[in-house]
Amino acid sequence: MSRGNLFIVTGPSGAGKGTVLGRLLPSMDRLRCSVSATTRQPRPGEEDGVNYYFLTKPDFEAMIQRNEFLEYAEYVGNYYGTPAAPVNECLEKGLDVILEIEVQGALIVKKKRPEARLVFIIPPSFADLELRLRSRGSESAETIQKRLAKAKEEYASAEQYDYIVVNDQVDGAADELRSIIQAARCAADRRINLLR
């Protein structure tokens, strides 16, 4: 059994990463999306181990000390992170794993795991990104301007990305992501045993 492939799916806030993954995941076998850990309170309907692993602050900090996160960050007083153990377990079973994480975390994981394929999902244009952020209706003009400025910074890290997927249509973007995963499964170094 050959080890699964690791994919990091990232992109600016508002690019539609979650929507694209929601379209892709049910249509592919042997593929898992990692579950993040957080210290924030569960919202109504959120389940531990499904939406997030909900941890106490001391538990989260103990895991940081034991170096058990692929990446973590603090945001508005709460921790968010990707526990390494469940990811490794899936990979060892031969399952492919997608991490859907913020750009900063993505770049950290890419350094630790250079074999991971880093996919950057973007909206068709900056004008479109602004429109998407505004149409959420939940964020102030100032927050939106901050998010746009951050996206510009994230675009500048492009030399570290392996793939760029433009989310102009969800189906097309999901199909491109599917191709990236399927092509990785065809890589000669993973199928070399078929030649023996």
Next chain:
Amino acid sequence: MSRGNLFIVTGPSGAGKGTVLGRLLPSMDRLRCSVSATTRQPRPGEEDGVNYYFLTKPDFEAMIQRNEFLEYAEYVGNYYGTPAAPVNECLEKGLDVILEIEVQGALIVKKKRPEARLVFIIPPSFADLELRLRSRGSESAETIQKRLAKAKEEYASAEQYDYIVVNDQVDGAADELRSIIQAARCAADRRINLLR
């Protein structure tokens, strides 16, 4: 306009390269299959520039002298080769190009064009390959044994292949090849202009 990608599709005789490409080509845009040149006589129904470029021996040898082939070989008294010019013209237009060639030629092109993606199409097993060669009904037992021995040698060059596609079902193999081509189109270095 970014330059097209070059793909080399090869594999042992009997693996079904032609069938897989026949399934794939009509379903993808911006993709061309290169036309080989040969000095053998056209068979009934074969068209110059479609099935092959039919050349005289002196013309073919003059092209060899001018280094105008990506690869060529002599086989049973006739030359076969891949002219570089039409391939380059397509790539410059931004079209992706597939070369469907024998393994020896594939390895030569991969050395000249290391950016080319080399895809090795194989049957599910050696037993299956033998069956396929036999079911053609056109070749002697001796020829079939020679082809099988050659396939074993070709399998040994595996460290030069980028992808391995198993042709157990034509649709599945064509879909894998499609994914390899689509993933190459998503490569960050080809889409970097989208981030500017």
